Amino acid sequence: MSQSATIFNDPPRSYPQLIATYGFLPNLFRAQSTIPRAIEAEERLIDTVVVCQGRLSRGHKDAILNGVATVRGSDYCRALFGHSLAAVPDRNFALFDFSLKLAKHGPWVSGRDVLTLKNSGFDERAILEAIVTTGVGLMLCTLADGLRPRLDTELRSPAPAELLNVPDPLDWPKASGVHLAFSSDSAVDSPAFAVLREQFGYVPNLYRLQSAVPELLDAEVQLLDSVLFPEYGLNRVQKECVLLAISAANLNTYCATLHSQALHILGVPLEESDRIVEDHDQSGISGTDRTLLDETRKLASLPGRSSQRFEPERLRKQGFTERQIVEAVVVSGLANFLNTLQAGVGATADFPPRKIFGPKDLYLFSDRSRPISDATFPEDPDAALVARVRDGDIDVFEELVRRHSRRVFGTLAGLLGNIDDAHDATQEVFLKAFENIGRFQGRSKFSTWLTSIAINAGTDFRRQRRPLESLDETQDDEGFRPRQVQKWADDPERLLAASQMNGLVREAVLRLPEKYRVAVLLRDINQLSTEEAAAVLELSVPALKARVLRGRLMLRESLAPHFVRQDKTDA
Amino acid sequence: MLSCADFLAEFGDYIDDTASSDLRAHLEEHLRECKTCRVIVDSTRKTIDIVTESGCFTLPAEAVDPIVSAVMSRIRQRTT
Numbered sequence: 001m002s003q004s005a006t007i008f009n010d011p012p013r014s015y016p017q018l019i020a021t022y023g024f025l026p027n028l029f030r031a032q033s034t035i036p037r038a039i040e041a042e043e044r045l046i047d048t049v050v051v052c053q054g055r056l057s058r059g060h061k062d063a064i065l066n067g068v069a070t071v072r073g074s075d076y077c078r079a080l081f082g083h084s085l086a087a088v089p090d091r092n093f094a095l096f097d098f099s100l101k102l103a104k105h106g107p108w109v110s111g112r113d114v115l116t117l118k119n120s121g122f123d124e125r126a127i128l129e130a131i132v133t134t135g136v137g138l139m140l141c142t143l144a145d146g147l148r149p150r151l152d153t154e155l156r157s158p159a160p161a162e163l164l165n166v167p168d169p170l171d172w173p174k175a176s177g178v179h180l181a182f183s184s185d186s187a188v189d190s191p192a193f194a195v196l197r198e199q200f201g202y203v204p205n206l207y208r209l210q211s212a213v214p215e216l217l218d219a220e221v222q223l224l225d226s227v228l229f230p231e232y233g234l235n236r237v238q239k240e241c242v243l244l245a246i247s248a249a250n251l252n253t254y255c256a257t258l259h260s261q262a263l264h265i266l267g268v269p270l271e272e273s274d275r276i277v278e279d280h281d282q283s284g285i286s287g288t289d290r291t292l293l294d295e296t297r298k299l300a301s302l303p304g305r306s307s308q309r310f311e312p313e314r315l316r317k318q319g320f321t322e323r324q325i326v327e328a329v330v331v332s333g334l335a336n337f338l339n340t341l342q343a344g345v346g347a348t349a350d351f352p353p354r355k356i357f358g359p360k361d362l363y364l365f366s367d368r369s370r371p372i373s374d375a376t377f378p379e380d381p382d383a384a385l386v387a388r389v390r391d392g393d394i395d396v397f398e399e400l401v402r403r404h405s406r407r408v409f410g411t412l413a414g415l416l417g418n419i420d421d422a423h424d425a426t427q428e429v430f431l432k433a434f435e436n437i438g439r440f441q442g443r444s445k446f447s448t449w450l451t452s453i454a455i456n457a458g459t460d461f462r463r464q465r466r467p468l469e470s471l472d473e474t475q476d477d478e479g480f481r482p483r484q485v486q487k488w489a490d491d492p493e494r495l496l497a498a499s500q501m502n503g504l505v506r507e508a509v510l511r512l513p514e515k516y517r518v519a520v521l522l523r524d525i526n527q528l529s530t531e532e533a534a535a536v537l538e539l540s541v542p543a544l545k546a547r548v549l550r551g552r553l554m555l556r557e558s559l560a561p562h563f564v565r566q567d568k569t570d571a
Numbered sequence: 572m573l574s575c576a577d578f579l580a581e582f583g584d585y586i587d588d589t590a591s592s593d594l595r596a597h598l599e600e601h602l603r604e605c606k607t608c609r610v611i612v613d614s615t616r617k618t619i620d621i622v623t624e625s626g627c628f629t630l631p632a633e634a635v636d637p638i639v640s641a642v643m644s645r646i647r648q649r650t651t
Contacts, residue, residue: 397646401642401643405630405639409628409634409638410629413630414628423634426630427638427641427642427645430638431642482579482611485607487610488610488614492621493624502625502626502627503627505621506628509622509627524623525622545583545584546583548583549582549583552618553579553611556614559618559621563617
């Protein structure tokens, strides 16, 4: 890749245009004055997406922007967007709900959501406008989170409560694919495509899909050309690492794949990108860059508003200049914009993904534990030890390993079916727990959190060895019905020696399809409560119960021939 | 009265003793009439007991110390 190839040579007229848009020059843009090109590119995107008349009215777009700022918890943006509202926004349209889902639960948006909108009468252009408006809203909220500008105007009202409760999504989309496409052959020779080819070596599908909307494509490429490609402050590798880390935190398989490849072209091995995706602390990047990713990852748009705020002071201590810190925030805003755009339009990966994200991956990237009520759990007996480890008393971790090694091993042995692998994986789970203990917020029991790590580690371990039998995919077991209906002996445990019994149960458990096996492991072998097991597997309680019951019935079927009563006495 | 299929779809909470009183009443009404489902409930309970008590994936006590030592040694190595 070469240095930036600027194709847009307009003079810096963004301030007057911003004043025309908002009625004043918002502090959010003043705070970026060290990077005037970024301000220009942002202004152009805002003008193209929000100000210019399209299928959606300005009122509809302002309503979406307000909704995004509300679910994101950005008071600054609520005040900013509210200021530009001509009237009370119309929230009673399906695109508004779609945009809120995209803003809060982007990875859960599916082709079905888009199809529902089409069936409701919205054309593809209107849907695209809603998607891009949501992306712009999230980008500006990210900038406000990182730069913390003073409010331009007072907030006129508290956040509308009904918007703060966007329902949690139920199902992870089973299929990835294109939701919307505006491809045009005439764009092949466009200047925007030329820039993309020069920088990436090809035109990524995300941009190719928008080729029939040249004004939007140009605005997006200007943003890349002004924020990502130049190497005045942060270098390109650092910026691509930020894009990769945030895409991973946002569970965006497409964008993580794209930026891994971009780093590869810049000389960063794919394996190094894999480590950044999994846990940048374990990658080979410098301590300075780890801090950069620590902080920018906090600006990721998932899971909603992070409880940990971006801390520019940590970056200053590492020697980053003020300009570089602003640039880090702007690149983070770009990452959230691109992730949102991709989640909405659904571009398919340009290369085979190194990792396909699922809801389980939310866990390690989140600074909070799973979204379950504190009241679900009794007081955590490990809380005091965990607090001491978090305060730096490393030796105390030994007691936590001692307390939980058998449970973790049991989970992994049941998942992997191999004792040696389970031994190795157990060590890795505790190391990972130690490294991430700063992110454990105590909203579940420590043991539950640890079990989640074990499930993720075991699943990854299996993935490395053979094609994965997904925990989430529906398997062809709908026809399962109990066939063994003879009465069992009164005391089946006495029929076999303990070692025989262990072998029998072990084989039966390992024969279960993985999704039922894991459910049974957590409930009946690890003795987790239904709620804890559901939280670990990120299932609803009814879904977890259904899997446990099916798993138990399948086990019963396997064990029955060994335990049926030999006499024919009736029940 | 519930069919056997309905019973089999619903009896998880009954086994875990967390069924509501209404559901319990419906399930028990079915059980009084259905020998097959009685057998399935009884053998499923025994299955759970066997699996829970088998210790088939339990780490032997003597294997705990080596794991603790290995983990702590790797942590101390990384933090020094």
